[in-house]
Amino acid sequence: MNHTFKNENGHLEAVVTFGADEVSKASKKAVNKLCLNITIPGFRKGKAPVEKASMYLKNEDVANETVDVLLRDVDDNFNKDPEFSSYIKENKLERNLRPNVNLTKFSNTEAEFNITYVLRPTITKLGSYKGLKSSVTKKEVTDKDVEAELNRLAKDNEELVNVDRPAKMGDTTNIDFVGLMDGKEFEGGSSKGFDLVLGSKHFVPGFEEQVVNHKAGEKFDISLTMPDNYPAPLTSKAVVFKVTLNAVKEATLPKIDDAFATTLTGQYVAKDLNELKSKIKDNLTKTAESSYFTSRVNDYLVSCRNASEYAIAEEVIKSLTEQKKSEDEAQIEKQGLNLEQYLKLIKKTDEEYEKEIRDGMTNELKSSLIYDAIASAEKIAMPTQEDVEKKLGSPINKFISGFTSYMKAQKLSDEEIQNQINNYINQVFSSIVTERVQDRILVLNGDKKEEVKPVAAEKKAEAPKADAEVKADAKKEEAK
Numbered sequence: 433m434n435h436t437f438k439n440e441n442g443h444l445e446a447v448v449t450f451g452a453d454e455v456s457k458a459s460k461k462a463v464n465k466l467c468l469n470i471t472i473p474g475f476r477k478g479k480a481p482v483e484k485a486s487m488y489l490k491n492e493d494v495a496n497e498t499v500d501v502l503l504r505d506v507d508d509n510f511n512k513d514p515e516f517s518s519y520i521k522e523n524k525l526e527r528n529l530r531p532n533v534n535l536t537k538f539s540n541t542e543a544e545f546n547i548t549y550v551l552r553p554t555i556t557k558l559g560s561y562k563g564l565k566s567s568v569t570k571k572e573v574t575d576k577d578v579e580a581e582l583n584r585l586a587k588d589n590e591e592l593v594n595v596d597r598p599a600k601m602g603d604t605t606n607i608d609f610v611g612l613m614d615g616k617e618f619e620g621g622s623s624k625g626f627d628l629v630l631g632s633k634h635f636v637p638g639f640e641e642q643v644v645n646h647k648a649g650e651k652f653d654i655s656l657t658m659p660d661n662y663p664a665p666l667t668s669k670a671v672v673f674k675v676t677l678n679a680v681k682e683a684t685l686p687k688i689d690d691a692f693a694t695t696l697t698g699q700y701v702a703k704d705l706n707e708l709k710s711k712i713k714d715n716l717t718k719t720a721e722s723s724y725f726t727s728r729v730n731d732y733l734v735s736c737r738n739a740s741e742y743a744i745a746e747e748v749i750k751s752l753t754e755q756k757k758s759e760d761e762a763q764i765e766k767q768g769l770n771l772e773q774y775l776k777l778i779k780k781t782d783e784e785y786e787k788e789i790r791d792g793m794t795n796e797l798k799s800s801l802i803y804d805a806i807a808s809a810e811k812i813a814m815p816t817q818e819d820v821e822k823k824l825g826s827p828i829n830k831f832i833s834g835f836t837s838y839m840k841a842q843k844l845s846d847e848e849i850q851n852q853i854n855n856y857i858n859q860v861f862s863s864i865v866t867e868r869v870q871d872r873i874l875v876l877n878g879d880k881k882e883e884v885k886p887v888a889a890e891k892k893a894e895a896p897k898a899d900a901e902v903k904a905d906a907k908k909e910e911a912k
Contacts (some may be wrong), residue, residue: 444549449858452541462497526550559739562876566731571725573716592681598645601631606679663773729870752793754896815864824907
């Protein structure tokens with residue numbers, strides 16, 4: 433067997449050829465195997481001489497089995513090949529995607545296969561990530577911003593008070609309703625004790641407007657035509673909702689004063705209004721600064737991503753797109769819709785949806801490659817077990833124990849629980865790397881000063897566990 437390899441466009445392409453002797457040997461093996469399933473008069477199944485049993489074989493079956501024998505030889509030889517073995521050891525092959533095998537020549541004297549393996553995506557040229565420009569500027573927090581946040585807090589603490597007057601836009605109404613199409617109730621069109629904010633546009637167009645001017649205790653009909661993008665069988669249909677208005681409630685905002693300030697909890701605990709305003713300004717300033725750095729680093733990374741070159745097989749993008757679509761469909765089904773109905777509701781074509789998913793997954797993959805490449809180029813330290821535990825807020829074994837108990841209460845299988853734990857810890861690990869890469873990029877582009885961490889000389893630190901060890905520890909805990 434002779435073979436050559438070519439690494440091109442995200443694929444490892446192998447051309448494998450067999451000579452006449454090899455094809456002949458493979459054919460004999462194929463005939464011997466197929467004869468084991470042949471029964472002829474005077475002999476038990478598989479016990480007849482090969483020369484007699486072979487007369488009952490079909491040429492097509494022999495050819496197919498011969499090809500299978502040759503392909504098994506390919507596998508055996510590739511596993512011993514130093515060049516191919518390096519792809520396995522260095523984890524360069526996409527194990528979830530099967531290789532494409534194409535038989536290009538086959539006769540009694542020769543056989544040739546073209547075998548294409550899908551490689552894991554890589555960056556072939558990393559774009560510049562230093563000395564870049566961004567138009568993002570830092571937002572200064574003003575008194576107006578503080579007042580807006582105060583009003584938001586007051587809105588969050590508003591009280592709903594029953595009023596004896598006709599409903600108007602902005603009121604919260606409590607209603608019972610039954611939806612009828614052609615005089616019959618339709619699925620999903622009825623509810624009791626439903627709170628509806630008039631003007632929220634949560635119901636089909638025209639419904640909320642027809643509740644206006646009615647008082648609590650009234651019963652009335654709402655007639656309208658369902659939208660043409662509404663799921664069947666209600667698409668563009670005339671319907672009637674029989675409504676009972678149970679209550680009309682008006683939102684009453686608390687007065688923003690010292691007393692109000694003392695009622696808040698969490699980050700906004702304060703003894704008076706002045707202290708509350710001070711805390712609001714500090715919080716908004718921190719948020720603005722975080723948003724500023726996030727936006728600038730995103731600009732740098734997008735610039736680097738666009739300037740980089742990649743080796744990404746089409747099969748990888750297709751697989752990621754299909755996986756994302758499956759996840760979307762599962763979420764959509766929980767809402768009682770299928771994908772076709774959902775796309776109709778959001779007024780998007782299959783082609784537009786497909787392109788949106790594909791573009792999103794492509795950019796997400798490229799960004800991930802960029803992060804990995806910069807982390808490698810800048811020799812950014814991988815998170816230790818201590819780093820992961822700090823992010824988790826507890827030792828790994830304690831986290832696993834608590835997480836497992838919680839998941840068992842959700843009636844998940846052991847396998848599902850293990851996958852959830854692994855995924856979560858991997859996400860925490862990746863988030864730490866992401867933060868370190870972002871900080872490094874901000875330093876390299878002059879947005880931040882490099883942090884110099886003091887080194888404790890009096891105590892020799894224990895060597896931190898590598899990522900693989902962290903994950904191994906997690907798996908040990910799962911097995912307990």
